[in-house]
Amino acid sequence: MLGRTPAPAVLAHGFGIRYDLPVPLYLYVIAAGLVVVLSFLLVVVFVGARAEERDYPRFSVDRIPLVGPVARSRVPRVVGATIGVLVLAAIIVTGLLGAPDATGNPAEYLLWIYFWAGTVLVSSVVGNLYALLNPFSAIYDVATRLLRWSQGGLRSYPERLGVWPAAAGYFVFAYFELASGQSAHPRSVAAAAIIYTVYTLAMMVVFGRDAWLRHGETFSVLFTFIEAFGPVEKRDGRIYLRPWAVGLTRLDLEGWDVISFVILTLSSLAFDGFSATPLWSSIYLGLGGLTDALGSVGPPLVKGAGLLGLTLLFAIVYMLFIRLVDRAGRRRGKLVPVASAFAFTLIPIALVYNAAHNYSYMVVQGQGLIPLLADPLHNGAHLLPTAGYRPSFALADAGFVWYLQVVLIVVGHVIAVYLAHRRALTTYEGKAVIRSQYPMLLLMVMYTAVSLWILAQPITEAG
Amino acid sequence: MKALMVGGIAALILGLSACGSSSVPSAITINFKVTGSTITPANPTAVKGQKLTMVITTDKDEEVHFHGYDIHFDCKANTPLSKTLTLDKSGSFEMELEATSTHLTNFTVNPS
Numbered sequence: 001m002l003g004r005t006p007a008p009a010v011l012a013h014g015f016g017i018r019y020d021l022p023v024p025l026y027l028y029v030i031a032a033g034l035v036v037v038l039s040f041l042l043v044v045v046f047v048g049a050r051a052e053e054r055d056y057p058r059f060s061v062d063r064i065p066l067v068g069p070v071a072r073s074r075v076p077r078v079v080g081a082t083i084g085v086l087v088l089a090a091i092i093v094t095g096l097l098g099a100p101d102a103t104g105n106p107a108e109y110l111l112w113i114y115f116w117a118g119t120v121l122v123s124s125v126v127g128n129l130y131a132l133l134n135p136f137s138a139i140y141d142v143a144t145r146l147l148r149w150s151q152g153g154l155r156s157y158p159e160r161l162g163v164w165p166a167a168a169g170y171f172v173f174a175y176f177e178l179a180s181g182q183s184a185h186p187r188s189v190a191a192a193a194i195i196y197t198v199y200t201l202a203m204m205v206v207f208g209r210d211a212w213l214r215h216g217e218t219f220s221v222l223f224t225f226i227e228a229f230g231p232v233e234k235r236d237g238r239i240y241l242r243p244w245a246v247g248l249t250r251l252d253l254e255g256w257d258v259i260s261f262v263i264l265t266l267s268s269l270a271f272d273g274f275s276a277t278p279l280w281s282s283i284y285l286g287l288g289g290l291t292d293a294l295g296s297v298g299p300p301l302v303k304g305a306g307l308l309g310l311t312l313l314f315a316i317v318y319m320l321f322i323r324l325v326d327r328a329g330r331r332r333g334k335l336v337p338v339a340s341a342f343a344f345t346l347i348p349i350a351l352v353y354n355a356a357h358n359y360s361y362m363v364v365q366g367q368g369l370i371p372l373l374a375d376p377l378h379n380g381a382h383l384l385p386t387a388g389y390r391p392s393f394a395l396a397d398a399g400f401v402w403y404l405q406v407v408l409i410v411v412g413h414v415i416a417v418y419l420a421h422r423r424a425l426t427t428y429e430g431k432a433v434i435r436s437q438y439p440m441l442l443l444m445v446m447y448t449a450v451s452l453w454i455l456a457q458p459i460t461e462a463g
Numbered sequence: 464m465k466a467l468m469v470g471g472i473a474a475l476i477l478g479l480s481a482c483g484s485s486s487v488p489s490a491i492t493i494n495f496k497v498t499g500s501t502i503t504p505a506n507p508t509a510v511k512g513q514k515l516t517m518v519i520t521t522d523k524d525e526e527v528h529f530h531g532y533d534i535h536f537d538c539k540a541n542t543p544l545s546k547t548l549t550l551d552k553s554g555s556f557e558m559e560l561e562a563t564s565t566h567l568t569n570f571t572v573n574p575s
Contacts, residue, residue, distance in 0.1 A: 019531055019554035021571065360554070390533055397511075398553035399574030459555060459569070 015102035015112060015184035018276070020360040021398040023405055023456045031406040035448045038410070039417045039441050043434065046421045058233065058240040071239050080132025081141075087115065088135040088193060090376075095190025099378035105186035106376045109369040111193070112183065117358040118366065123223060124244075124351045127232030130223040136200040137220075140209055143201075153208025157215055162257035165203075167264060169218035171311075174268035178275065179303035221261065225251070225347050245348050245415045249422050254340040262343040263318060265350045266447075267311040273357055273454035274310065275303070318343075321443040329428035329436030341427060342440065345419040349444075352412025353451050356405040360396040367391035405455055413448045417441060487575070490514040497521040497538075500560065502567040511553040511575040518545045529570065531556035 023031075062068035070076070087110055095107030102108045123129045144151055182188035204212045213220040228247040233240040274280050284291070284302065291298035322339045331338070367389070374387035420440045424433045487510045495517065496503050509515050519527055521538040528535050531554060538544050553574040558567045 017530060017557055019556060021553065021555050021573070393531070393552035393554065396552070396554065397574060398572070402574075 015108045017365070018361055018459055019364055019393070019396060020401055020459075022458050023402050023452065025456065027402055027406050028452050028456045031410050031452055032445075032449055034410050035413050036445055038414045039444065042414065042417050042421060043437065043441065046425075046434065046437075056242055056246040058242045061239040061241060068239070076132050080129070081135065081138035084133035084135035085138050087133075088197065091193045092190045094376050095186040095193065097377050098186060100186065102184040102186065103368060104372065104378060106369055106372050107186045107189045107193075108184065109366065109372070111189055112177070113362055113366045114369070116177070117354070117362050120222075120226060120351075121355050121358065121362070123226045124229050124355070125231075127230040128223050128227035130219055131227070134213075134217075134220065136197060136204070136217065137209060137213060139197070140201055140204045144209075149205075151209045153204070153211060154206050157207040157211035161215065162255050163215050163221050163253075163261055164257045165216035166218045166221035167257055167261040169216070170222065170261060170264050170268075171307075173218060174264065174271075175300075175304055175307060178268065178272055179307050180300045181303075182300075222265065225262070225265070225344070226351065228344070229347055229351055245419060248344045248347055248419055251344050254337055256336065259318075259336075259339050259343045260315070262346055262350075263315045264311055266346055266353075267314040268307065269350055269353050269357065270314070270450065270454065271307045271310045273353075273451075273457075275306070276459045277454060277457040279457075280306070317446075318346075318443070321439050324439035325424075325436045328439060329424070329432045331428055331432070338427060341423050342420060345416050345423060345440075346447075348412045348415040348419065349447055349451070352408040356408040356451070356455060359404060360401050363395040364391050364393060406452070409448060409451050409455070413444050416447075417444050420444070487513065490516070492516040492518065494543075495519045495527075495558075497525060497527065497560075497567065500565045500567065502558065505568055506571070507568065508571040508573060509550055510573050511550050513550050514547065515550050516545060516547045518543050520544075526561040527567070528559050528561040529556060530559070535561065 060068075061071050091107045091110050094105055094110075098105040098107065119129055119133070140151075143149075176192060177183045180188075182192075200212070200217055203216050206212075207216070215221070228251045229245055230247070231241050231244055233242050233247055283306075287302055291302050294301055319335070319339060322335055322342060325342065326335060326338050329338075368391060370386050370391075371389045374384045375381045376383070417440070421433075421437055424436050424440070428436050489512075491509060491513055493504065493507055493509075493515065495507070497519065499522065517529070517534075517536075519536045519538055520543045521527065521540060523540045525538050526535055527538060531552065532548060534546060534548065536544050536546065550572050553572045555569045555571050557569055559565055560567060
């Protein structure tokens with residue numbers, strides 16, 4: 001490691017230290033076994049199932065007094081937007097003016113823990129919070145109202161671009177988080193927030209608010225996937241509660257753009273975990289000569305290539321299995337509709353892996369914001385009497401975290417298998433339904449094994 | 464077929480609960496030696512609930528920070544410094560040279 005700056009332990013992950021212990025081997029084996037057993041149990045349940053498009057149970061929120069009217073009013077959005085705009089402003093102000101180190105600056109906690117890890121996780125449990133928080137559309141709404149502009153945009157969005165702009169934005173964001181080496185620098189975080197705000201507002205002015213939110217605004221598009229997993233459903237102007245995950249069967253987006261986006265969510269998460277494993281460490285160190293020769297751009301370039309490479313690998317493996325699925329399903333035609341339909345069954349996997357991977361990081365590291373509230377700008381202020389607060393580990397006992405991770409991974413993959421079966425029922429006919437699902441089953445079991453393998457790796461540092 | 468699967472799952476759960484609960488000493492002492500930026504033992508481990516005495520000897524004046532437990536050792540060169548604590552949280556906790564943020568190792572506290 002001579003000639004390179006010594007890395008404080010595991011900074012690949014946005015910023016901060018991870019305290020979690022790798023999952024022990026015996027739990028790994030049990031979990032992997034459970035997935036296989038439960039998956040085949042599902043196959044047995046589905047044998048002979050008929051392709052009737054059964055709707056899932058729903059419960060209308062309007063029937064609850066008080067909650068229904070409030071949920072449909074503007075109150076949640078106004079409250080959420082206020083919080084969203086304040087947090088965005090706090091990220092920019094403390095990022096620019098606060099402490100120069102990551103652990104001493106609120107911007108890092110707000111972006112990487114509270115927004116990125118936290119809002120995604122909570123939204124998959126309670127429903128799309130980002131739709132309420134979205135600070136960009138809030139700023140745009142207020143500005144256009146004050147300036148009396150129309151919200152239609154200057155020109156219409158080129159539909160053939162689909163959600164490519166959002167997918168590209170996601171890749172840039174993942175690169176910034178995991179590969180750029182800048183994510184632990186508060187100044188860079190603030191700069192990124194300013195650039196993304198200006199870019200998003202400009203695009204909304206050009207293409208109109210709703211068109212850009214649907215196709216170009218990375219987080220809005222990402223959270224529509226998460227919303228489909230969550231328990232809140234808006235249908236015909238009414239709000240319903242439904243079981244988790246089933247909403248994904250109603251998503252009917254199609255195209256390479258959507259497939260790429262979903263694969264990216266999986267591969268970037270996997271890269272985040274993978275970049276803390278000894279295997280990546282040895283690959284990275286093996287490339288030491290190359291990295292050094294490239295100078296200061298070496299590490300971000302090599303890590304960026306790793307992120308891109310893993311994404312391509314995931315895409316190739318996925319398409320290979322879709323081809324097998326389609327062949328077994330005896331359906332002839334284009335692969336894209338099939339690949340899109342099954343891509344959404346991967347979202348539960350991404351969400352549970354996100355939760356398993358980030359849980360202890362969130363509940364421990366997240367508390368690091370509390371002492372900073374006393375002096376957010378690092379100028380000696382005593383705003384709140386919290387400066388001496390030390391994070392509690394009560395929620396992060398390693399034994400508890402192991403079981404939680406294993407249960408999450410198993411449940412997520414079984415949900416994915418279930419969703420894939422439902423998709424197969426509407427895509428294929430007769431006996432081909434079950435036959436088409438054997439390759440899918442193999443893919444899911446492989447994903448489980450990879451997720452668990454990453455969680456079971458000793459955590460190392462690389463570059 | 465189904466009965467077989469239910470049986471299999473039950474066996475797995477039983478096997479799961481049978482694991483754990485072996486006896487460990489209630490108090491341990493670990494002697495650390497820091498030379499430059501390397502530390503021995505390189506992979507210290509303990510079990511949650513143990514009373515741990517850490518004795519740290521450094522080759523020059525150094526402040527060693529034990530993260531998670533947030534304990535600082537202000538070591539004078541070649542003078543053993545000892546602190547005793549009860550391990551009440553499990554996880555992987557970094558030990559580093561505070562002044563230069565140099566990573567020494569991660570102390571593993573296994574769940575009991």
